[in-house]
Amino acid sequence: xxxxxxxxxxxxxxxxxxxxxxxxxxxxxxxxxxxxxxxxxxxxxxxxxxxxxxxxxxxxxxxxxxxxxxxxxxxxxxxxxxxxxxxxxxxxxxxxxxxxxxxxxxxxxxxxxxxxxxxxxxxxxxxxxxxxxxxxxxxxxxxxxxxxxxxxxxxxxxxxxxxxxxxxxxxxxxxxxxxxxxxxxxxxxxxxxxxxxxxxxxxxxxxxxx
Amino acid sequence: xxxxxxxxxxxxxxxxxxxxxxxxxxxxxxxxxxxxxxxxxxxxxxxxxxxxxxxxxxxxxxxxxxxxxxxxxxxxxxxxxxxxxxxxxxxxxxxxxxxxxxxxxxxxxxxxxxxxxxxxxxxxxxxxxxxxxxxxxxxxxxxxxxxxxxxxxxxxxxxxxxxxxxxxxxxxxxxxxxxxxxxxxxxxxxxxxxxxxxxxxxxxxxxxxxxxxxxxxxxxxxxxxxxxxxxxxxxxxxxxxxxxxxxxxxxxxxxxxxxxxxxxxxxxxxxxxxxxxxxxxxxxxxxxxxxxxxxxxxxxxxxxxxxxxxxxxxxxxxxxxxxxxxxxxxxxxxxxxxxxxxxxxxxxxxxxxxxxxxxxxxxxxxxxxxxxxxxxxxxxxxxxxxxxxxxxx
Numbered sequence: 001x002x003x004x005x006x007x008x009x010x011x012x013x014x015x016x017x018x019x020x021x022x023x024x025x026x027x028x029x030x031x032x033x034x035x036x037x038x039x040x041x042x043x044x045x046x047x048x049x050x051x052x053x054x055x056x057x058x059x060x061x062x063x064x065x066x067x068x069x070x071x072x073x074x075x076x077x078x079x080x081x082x083x084x085x086x087x088x089x090x091x092x093x094x095x096x097x098x099x100x101x102x103x104x105x106x107x108x109x110x111x112x113x114x115x116x117x118x119x120x121x122x123x124x125x126x127x128x129x130x131x132x133x134x135x136x137x138x139x140x141x142x143x144x145x146x147x148x149x150x151x152x153x154x155x156x157x158x159x160x161x162x163x164x165x166x167x168x169x170x171x172x173x174x175x176x177x178x179x180x181x182x183x184x185x186x187x188x189x190x191x192x193x194x195x196x197x198x199x200x201x202x203x204x205x206x207x208x209x210x
Numbered sequence: 211x212x213x214x215x216x217x218x219x220x221x222x223x224x225x226x227x228x229x230x231x232x233x234x235x236x237x238x239x240x241x242x243x244x245x246x247x248x249x250x251x252x253x254x255x256x257x258x259x260x261x262x263x264x265x266x267x268x269x270x271x272x273x274x275x276x277x278x279x280x281x282x283x284x285x286x287x288x289x290x291x292x293x294x295x296x297x298x299x300x301x302x303x304x305x306x307x308x309x310x311x312x313x314x315x316x317x318x319x320x321x322x323x324x325x326x327x328x329x330x331x332x333x334x335x336x337x338x339x340x341x342x343x344x345x346x347x348x349x350x351x352x353x354x355x356x357x358x359x360x361x362x363x364x365x366x367x368x369x370x371x372x373x374x375x376x377x378x379x380x381x382x383x384x385x386x387x388x389x390x391x392x393x394x395x396x397x398x399x400x401x402x403x404x405x406x407x408x409x410x411x412x413x414x415x416x417x418x419x420x421x422x423x424x425x426x427x428x429x430x431x432x433x434x435x436x437x438x439x440x441x442x443x444x445x446x447x448x449x450x451x452x453x454x455x456x457x458x459x460x461x462x463x464x465x466x467x468x469x470x471x472x473x474x475x476x477x478x479x480x481x482x483x484x485x486x487x488x489x490x491x492x493x494x495x496x497x498x499x500x501x502x503x504x505x506x507x508x509x510x511x512x513x514x515x516x517x518x519x520x521x522x523x524x525x526x527x528x529x530x531x532x533x534x535x536x537x538x539x540x541x542x543x544x545x546x547x548x549x550x551x552x553x554x555x556x557x558x559x560x561x562x563x564x565x566x567x568x569x570x571x572x573x574x575x576x577x578x579x580x581x582x583x584x585x586x587x588x589x590x591x592x593x594x595x596x597x598x599x600x601x602x603x
Contacts, residue, residue: 043599052508052595073512080510087508087598091501095223096216103211108511113211150509 002028003061004157004190005049010058012044021045021058024208031184031191033200036210045210046162046194050085051075063157080109084151084189088163090143092135098122098146099131102153109154121149124183141172148180152187159189165197173199213515217522224495231484231491232531238481239535239574240542243567245477247543249470250564253463256282259397260455261332264437267291267299267444268426273453274462280311280426281455283321283397287314291450293422299444300427304436307332310424312409315369315380320355322369322385322402324409324424332428333396339363340389346411349385349404353393363387369412380412485577488527492520492585503589504597513590520586521579528578532571 005026012019019041026032036042047053048060048067054075055068063082070078079085084105092101102118122131125145130138138146144164151159161180165173177200184191193200201207221228259282268276269289278285293310300308309332312324323329327342330350340363342350351361361367366384385404393399410422431437437454444452496503503516 047595047599050508052598076507076510076512079508085508091505093216093220093502093506095219100211100219104216104506105509107211107213108506108509108515110510154510 004028004030004063005192006059006061007049008059008061010045010048010055010060012041012048012053012057019044021048021210022208026190026192026206029190030206031181031204032193032206032208033204034192034194034208034210035196035198035201037196040210042194042196042210043162046085046160049158049192050083050160051079077110080105081111081154082157084154084156084159086144086147086151086159086161086164088166090147092143092146092150094134094136096135097132098127098135098138101135101146102150105150105153111154118149118153121152122146124186125149125179144176145179148183152183152189155187156189158192159184159187160192160194162194163197164193165195165200170199173197177203213519214522217519218526220495220519221523221526224491227491227495228527231487231527232534234487235481235484235528235531235574235578236534236538238477238479238484239532239570240538241477241480242474242570243536243539243564244543245470245474246564246566246570247539250566251543256459256463258395260459261396262430263332263428263455264431265429265441265444265452265454266426267296267429267448267450267452270449270451273451274458276426276451276453277455277458279313280428281397283313283323283401287425288451290423290425291427293424295448295450296424296427299448299450300429302440304432304440305429306432307430309428310406311426311428312406312424314425315371315409315412317355317367317369317385317402318359320352320359320400320402322349322404322409324404324406326405329403329428330391330398333394333398335394335396335398336392337389338392340387343388343403343405343408346405346407347383347385348388349402349408350389350391351387352391352399352401352403354399355402356390361387361390363390383408383412481574481577484531485581488524488531488578489581489585491527492524492582493588496520496585496589500589500592500597504592504594507592507594508598516589517586520589521582524578524582524585525575528575528581531578532574535574536567536571 003025007021007025008023010021010023021041034042034045044053048055049062051067051070054072060067065078067075067078093104096104099118099122102122103113103115106113106118119128119131122128125148127142127145127149130142135143135146159180164176164180168176180191180193193204263281266276266280268280268287269291271288275285276288279287296310299305307328309326309329311329313321315322330342337350338353340350355361365387368384369380371378371380385402385408391398406424431440441452441454444450506516507513
């Protein structure tokens with residue numbers, strides 16, 4: 001089976017903190033959960049995996065590309081094309097409509113802009129009536145779904161989510177999980193979730209505990 | 211979707227702040243442009259009416275007054291001179307051509323000038339209707355005078371002594387209009403022309419016994435050499451004085467040039483202020499938008515894309531400010547033209563650009579680019595990971 005992600009000897013140094021991460025591989029089609037309590041470097045690992053922080057010690061290989069070897073500009077381009085990220089508190093460009101916020105992902109991800117695909121993604125996520133609204137008029141749940149649509153706009157191989165279920169009751173946490181799995185599947189992406197939420201533990205076969 | 215559209219929507223998203231910035235920018239551009247246009251129009255208006263006149267002779271007094279009175283017809287004459295003495299000077303070998311003028315009387319504030327038909331040739335004036343005068347008390351009126359008072363061929367009018375509203379009317383000698391001049395942008399548009407005899411008869415110097423007087427004489431030299439010897443000769447050897455229009459006009463421009471350059475400094479400072487307001491509005495909006503910018507980076511945008519987004523926003527504000535400013539300057543000049551026209555025969559076309567205006571536009575646009583550089587550079591330097599996680603907490 002093809003390995004999509006390979007992490008080896010990965011460390012990251014902050015001025016007052018030295019984080020060491022376990023080695024792990026993720027195979028094609030394998031959803032994974034990175035689990036850990038606050039302060040163990042979950043967000044740092046997410047930022048390292050998505051190329052927001054440069055790898056300085058150890059190695060991350062994604063789709064046979066060593067992230068440490070990429071320049072900042074190629075790292076930006078690589079992330080735009082191959083990795084969709086849903087942040088814990090999604091933010092948007094407020095001057096642009098909901099639809100335009102998805103379209104700019106394709107613009108900056110440097111894939112062909114496909115309005116129809118963006119609209120169908122938004123409809124799939126129940127936002128078809130909101131496409132011309134401003135992002136700051138959306139509810140919290142709608143914002144999260146918009147963030148998912150934006151993360152999937154470029155057809156990435158990997159969809160990374162930061163704490164997607166934090167603060168939700170069991171029923172809604174279940175809903176969000178199901179939605180993420182469904183969207184990842186229908187867009188042929190593997191789903192990576194970073195969370196401290198133990199309710200998710202049973203749902204992933206592949207778990208990386210920090 | 212493209213970067214330009216995003217920048218445009220970002221500008222439109224903050225309409226009040228954008229409008230304030232554009233207005234501040236526009237005021238600076240408008241003032242600078244206005245001063246350039248006025249300075250240029252004055253310059254052109256004055257130089258155009260010199261029409262190759264090298265020297266003016268008239269009664270002794272202020273040389274500037276003599277020029278303003280005889281060339282531009284905006285001041286009172288210095289007095290009269292003897293026609294014989296003027297004729298003698300006209301025959302001097304260094305004089306190529308000369309035209310004698312007699313004036314002092316007006317009709318409704320418009321000056322009546324006694325002269326010869328050569329005067330019209332000097333200004334390339336043409337008749338739009340009728341004929342030139344053939345005998346005393348026939349007159350030809352300038353285009354603006356005809357328009358203003360609705361004068362046409364065959365109309366009669368009485369001249370008044372002096373130029374103010376209470377001037378004494380010469381009631382016994384009516385003038386008849388025989389022709390109307392085409393508008394040609396020169397001082398002739400503002401004048402009523404007739405022959406010398408009309409002026410002499412109005413003032414009662416009948417017959418040949420009395421010595422004839424004129425007000426001034428315009429002279430063109432045969433060579434530039436005359437400029438050195440003739441003026442001095444006139445001043446020292448005759449009862450007349452000489453004045454050189456080019457020198458007097460330059461002196462005049464030096465006088466109010468100081469005023470114009472002071473105003474230009476003020477206008478330019480206002481423009482810089484407009485640039486600073488672009489800078490401040492970009493900078494303060496970027497503080498709020500740091501997360502947005504980090505987010506755009508996380509979507510795959512390179513640093514240069516962010517730089518260009520900010521730059522384009524600034525250029526949009528700068529271009530709009532410049533356009534509004536230029537429109538204000540040209541529009542208000544068009545409104546003021548009515549006044550300037552009556553006094554100097556200055557004509558300003560709404561979309562004629564003064565020579566300095568191209569530089570002004572380039573300077574305004576460069577200013578908007580410069581204003582964007584610091585904010586754009588600071589946004590390029592943001593630590594994407596740090597900004598994204600700071601806002602998460």
